[in-house]
Amino acid sequence: MIVSELQEQGYITAVAIENDKKDGESQSLQRLEQIWTKTPPAAIIIEGGSQHIEAAIRRSVRPATRVIATFCDPKSVCRGWHSVQPDLTAASYLAGAYLIEKGHRRIGLVLKKPKINLLDNHTDPRRWGSNYTAIDGLNDAVEQAGLENVVSTFISEHSRYPDDTSELTPDELSNVRSAMAWLQTENRVTAVIGQEPWLWYVKLAASWLKMRIPDDLAVVGIGLANAAYRGEYPCVDWCCRKIANEIVKIVIADDDELGEVTRHIIVPPKWVDTKIWSATSNL
Numbered sequence: 001m002i003v004s005e006l007q008e009q010g011y012i013t014a015v016a017i018e019n020d021k022k023d024g025e026s027q028s029l030q031r032l033e034q035i036w037t038k039t040p041p042a043a044i045i046i047e048g049g050s051q052h053i054e055a056a057i058r059r060s061v062r063p064a065t066r067v068i069a070t071f072c073d074p075k076s077v078c079r080g081w082h083s084v085q086p087d088l089t090a091a092s093y094l095a096g097a098y099l100i101e102k103g104h105r106r107i108g109l110v111l112k113k114p115k116i117n118l119l120d121n122h123t124d125p126r127r128w129g130s131n132y133t134a135i136d137g138l139n140d141a142v143e144q145a146g147l148e149n150v151v152s153t154f155i156s157e158h159s160r161y162p163d164d165t166s167e168l169t170p171d172e173l174s175n176v177r178s179a180m181a182w183l184q185t186e187n188r189v190t191a192v193i194g195q196e197p198w199l200w201y202v203k204l205a206a207s208w209l210k211m212r213i214p215d216d217l218a219v220v221g222i223g224l225a226n227a228a229y230r231g232e233y234p235c236v237d238w239c240c241r242k243i244a245n246e247i248v249k250i251v252i253a254d255d256d257e258l259g260e261v262t263r264h265i266i267v268p269p270k271w272v273d274t275k276i277w278s279a280t281s282n283l
Contacts, residue, residue: 029053033060040065043251047071054078066258068247073133074264084246084265086238091269092137094236095193095220098271100145104218106187109138109153110194110202134222138193152189154182156198165204172201179205183217191218196227225272237270 033056036044043066046053057067067081077083092109099107111131135153142150157175162168168176179202183189192202199221203213211217214233221227221235228235246265250258 029056032056036060036065042066043068045070045247045251066251068250070243070247074266077264080262082250082263084243084250084263084267086240086243087266087268088133089137089140091222091236091238092134092193093141094137094269094271095222096138096141097144098220098234099191099193099218100141100147100150102191102218104191105147105150106152106189106191107138107142107150108182108189108192108194108202109134109151110192110199111135111153111155112159112195112198113155113157134193152182152185154179154192154202156194156201158201159197161197161200161204175201176205176208180209183209183211189217191220193220193222195223196221225270228272229275231275234274235272237272239267239270242267 029052036057037060040062044057044061046067046069048071061067067078069077069081069083070085072083072085074083074085096107111134135151138151142148156179158172160172183202183205192199194202199219203219206213206217213219219227219233221233223235223238224240225235225237227233228237246267250263
């Protein structure tokens with residue numbers, strides 16, 4: 001989405017993936033440094049981020065390059081960088097408030113496994129990603145409702161979801177079994193909140209337990225709202241197109257327009273209820 005918007009403005013774009021290896025910087029990041037040094041980019045857009053990426057940019061990128069961080073904690077953005085973020089705290093708050101209003105008193109929050117290297121500083125928020133902001137949002141909803149002991153978390157170890165479940169690896173199967181055990185605890189959750197693809201493993205576990213959505217287990221998705229538009233369950237939409245538009249505005253802005261000001265933009269999420277389509281809905 002961001003790439004297509006920039007290409008329409010006449011920019012040549014390149015996409016690279018940095019795997020954040022435990023034993024040091026990846027070869028792809030080293031190649032990026034070489035490219036940045038030889039051909040300085042007009043802008044660099046970072047999704048997530050890591051200490052390795054930050055160090056590479058400081059070593060090889062000229063000060064005139066605009067660096068824009070997205071989908072990371074605003075507190076972790078380096079000085080001088082711009083940022084455009086979805087409001088992750090507000091997203092989980094909306095989901096939690098909805099489920100509490102529906103009467104749920106045990107709500108599960110599905111989180112991705114944080115990128116923690118034992119050699120790194122565990123307090124660095126970039127290592128925990130969006131997890132703690134999601135927890136904060138749900139806890140805010142619980143506190144505002146005057147409730148206690150509502151939240152239960154599940155760390156989903158994997159994010160790949162194949163078309164055929166027979167293709168699951170042993171580790172992925174173990175992840176499903178862990179989710180099944182979590183859904184069967186004595187004080188089990190009656191609703192879950194999560195982001196695809198990590199939520200997929202909990203939904204698969206529920207189906208293997210013959211739990212029906214939403215009758216036996218309510219679900220609220222966070223991120224894209226595809227499930228809501230398919231009529232499956234409500235979602236909190238991060239409004240990724242709006243995020244992309246705001247990033248492009250920073251990239252193409254004149255120097256005089258930006259001046260010495262760094263922009264930090266938080267895009268509010270949007271609630272999308274389950275859509276029920278009929279044969280005459282488009283007539």
